Amino acid sequence: MSQKITTFLMFDGRAEEAMTFYRSLFSDAEVVSLARYGPEGPGAEGTVVHAIFTLAGQRFMCIDSAVKHEFGFTPAVSLYVDCADEAEIDRLYAALAADGTELMALGDHGFSTRFGWVNDRFGVSWQLNLA
Known part of the structure; x- marks a missing residue:
């Protein structure tokens, strides 16, 4: 294996x-x-x-986890998604940001013409990029 x-x-x-x-x-x-x-x-x-x-x-x-921990998710590790088009990145950003935390607003950040970073409502961090 x-x-x-x-x-x-x-x-x-x-x-x-x-x-x-x-x-x-x-x-x-x-x-x-x-x-x-x-x-x-x-x-x-x-x-x-x-x-x-x-x-x-x-x-x-x-x-x-059946055990309570003093830690949770951190943006130091995130799920990175290359989106095919603006409709996809807009849809994913809106859904993942709902009841979550915006880390970088969706927009042009120099390294990408359309990029956004959020922690979703569960605390999982997502970076979304227009490929």
């Missing part, structure tokens, strides 16, 4: 909500596998023990 690198996202009770939201934004998206905690725990019943999903052919894993 060849080695693979997969982005792993740890949530605090909102993994399935985030996964559903992200899948609504990208074509060629699907849930590959999903396991939930049962009544025996250790996580809250119904939350995600482990899930694998794809967005535009890219594989991701996510969980709802």
